[in-house]
Amino acid sequence: MEQLHPRDPQHIGPYHLLARLGAGGMGQVYLARRDPGGASPTASPAAHPAAGATTGAAAVKLIHPHLAADPGFRTRFRREVAAARLVGGARTAPVLDADPDADIPWLATAYIAGPSLRQAVARDFGPLPAGSVRALAEGLAYALQDIHRAGLVHRDLKPGNILLTLDGPRVIDFGIARALETTDGPALTQTGELLGSPGFLAPEQIHGAALTPACDVFGLGAVLAYAATGRLPFGDPEQPGGIAALLLRITEAEPDLAGVPPELRDLVRDCLRKEPAARPSPAEVLARVAAERAPVPDPWLPAPLLARLGLHAVALLDREDAGPDRAAPTPPRAGEPEPSAATATRWPSAGTPSPSSSRSSSPSGSAVPSASSASASASASASSVFLVSIALVVAVAAGGTVYAFMTGDDQPLSAPGAPPATGATASSPASIPPPAVLPxxxxxxxxxxxxxxxxxxxxxxxxxxxxxxxxxxxxxxxxxxxxxxxxxxxxxxxxxxxxxxxxxxxxxxxxxxxxxxxxxxxxxxxxxxxxxxxxxxxxxxxxxxxx
Incomplete structure (x- = not known):
């Protein structure tokens, strides 16, 4: 999480923003909480988050303005949001609501309190043990079944789109990236990559051929190899030749599966076949994992990662208790005009308020809640109880490591080099930071x-x-x-x-x-x-x- 910027909106639709979670090719993502009684333009009746991983918090994605200005993108975004609502099951982050017709479209999904697979492997722990990789394969195969059953193809299954929770992996950003595919202009995300991540693209994605669910199975194979070894099976863009050489290896070379557990190596190799028809379906992946007869550990993650889950729950609890984490506005430089109402960005609101509405608009254009403080307090209390329960369950599973952290004992909780957890609290003194300069x-x-x-x-x-x-x-x-x-x-x-x-x-x-x-x-x-x-x-x- 990071602080909200001074010009970030206070609300998006019925959601009150708390912090920034990150940015991607489609837009900026915020941690948010739904206002008590806030009206949603298109609330999803089919969203049923599984207990133990989701909270009352939401991840709200605000679409980049240049995409919002493209009518074709809006049409595709509207279609894909409708399809994504149909994705059920316990292995994805369900779509809660969205407004494709807002001045700046947005999408809200359930917030998953857990680290990404990328963070776990690259920073917090390292390659996962064989039992955890088997559980990962099983969970992701179930998720792909749910996504494909809804008529979607994920197209960007990668470690950054897989979150680790106490009851298994969760896949995020399912199906939505399809709306980007035919947007006019270069087929690049904000990170400057081809649509999808180069190390996890299937050969047919590179060739521009028609895509089927088999391209997600290729991504699954690459993800499992990465989880087991900490390396991409076809190398990375920093090797000689850069991205161009990486894409050539994906289409022409055999994967490097050294370090993949022997009982999973043939399965991973079959998922990475060049021909889509030669790859197993998600159902076949499940059958082959079950046929190994090797026990899946319970809990499925090693203790240091379980401790990380507790930290995520505690950090979310702290963030919600403290309220929005917003940096103070930076004073304008000499000669720099103050932003005016005519030049300010128009952020999406919950809609035009009526006399009986529970929300009203501030002069700046951001919605201000007028719900009773008692209602808000009750909502926050329920969330706090839920998050504390998650932290306690994780603490038991991790053998008390999370408890040691919560009580102040000096115990290492992450891999060497991982940054310490930080977060503002309600008692943090307010200060106006100086303008950022390179140290x-x-x-x-x-x-x-x-x-x-x-x-x-x-x-x-x-x-x-x-x-x-x-x-x-x-x-x-x-x-x-x-x-x-x-x-x-x-x-x-x-x-x-x-x-x-x-x-x-x-x-x-x-x-x-x-x-x-x-x-x-x-x-x-x-x-x-x-x-x-x-x-x-x-x-x-x-x-x-x-x-």
Whole structure:
């Protein structure tokens, strides 16, 4: 989670925003809670979250304005939202409601209190044990059955779209990405990748052929290989040749399955067959996992990851108790005009209020709840009881590790290098942060090498919105360069903390070898080196050393 930005809306439809969860190719995602009595434009009667993983909170996705301005996108988005509502079962995050006709369309799904598979493998724990991978295969096969039964193809099954909960994995963002497919303009997400994630694309997606549910089975095979080994089965974009070489390996080469448990290796290999018809169906995957006769552990995750589930529940409880986590507005620079009503973004509201409506609009255009405080308190109390129960169940399963954290004992809860959990509380003092500037400790030239490629990163002083990063890569047959502006700088000016960079743009080089990058985070390590982590990338971050 991260703070709401000063210009983020207070409400989206009937949802009161609490924090930012992340951004993707379709829009910005927020943690939110439904206002008591808030009217929904298109509430989903078919949403039945399973107990133990979802809370009263929602993940609300606000579509990017440039997509909202495309009438064709709106039509596809409306169709896909209607189809996604039909997805049932306990292995997905159900669609709660949406408004495709708002000034800026939005979609709300149940919030899943758990880390992503990508975070668990890349940062918190490492490759999962064999029993956990078998349980993962079973849970994802059930999820794909539910998605395909609704007439959808996920198209982007990847570790970042799989959340880990106490009762199994959950698949998110099902079917919605289809609305992006034929939008005019480059077939790129905000992270600068092809639609879908390169390491998990099926050959037919790369070739532009008609897609069937079999493309999700290919993604399932790649996900299982990643969960078992911590590596992509066809390599990653940072190997020589970049994305172009990766896509060629997917279509022509055999996967590297070294490290995949022997009892699952044949299944994973069959899921990664080049021909869609040669891959097993989700039902066949379930049958083959069951035929192994190997016991699935209970709980299905190792203790350190169970502890992480408890942390997520506690962090959500803290966030809801504290209310919205919003940074104070940054004072305008000299000569910079204040935003006016004529230039302000029009955020979606719950609709035109009537005299009997439980909500009204503020002069700024954001909806303000007028429901009684008693009703809001009752809703929050129910949520608190639910979240505390999740944390206690996880604590028991994890052998008390979560309890140790909650009581203040100094016990390691995550893999070395994982950032500590943070979060504002109701008693946190309010302060107005200074405008973001690149800390002096980050400025300079840094170099990293990976897979025969040499990366040169130069950071120059500057403020928010100013290009501060230039990045070049050199390898046989490859020469690319990028630039990225500063987005945020958390921590002390001396460099303790992190630096956030906005999505990068290509300044030299041609696609598909050179493509724009997504948001990234820089942090200094105790040994003086620098790590740059690209958001939503399955690859391990590069470590740079000062030149």
């Amino acid at each position: 002096a400790a980050y400025a300079g030239t840094w170099r990293a090498t990976s897979g025969g490629q040499s990366w040169r990163l130069t950071l120059t002083p500057g403020g928010a919105g100013t290009p501060v990063m230039s990045l070049t890569v050199q390898a046989p047959g490859i020469a690319c360069a990028w630039s990225a502006p500063l987005d945020s700088a958390a921590g002390a000016p001396a460099g303790a903390g992190t630096v956030g960079l906005a999505p990068s743009t290509v300044t030299s080089g041609a696609a598909p070898t050179c493509t724009p990058g997504g948001r990234s985070t820089l942090r200094l390590l105790p040994d003086g080196s620098l790590v740059r982590e690209l958001a939503d990338s399955p690859s391990a971050p590069l470590t740079y050393h000062r030149q």
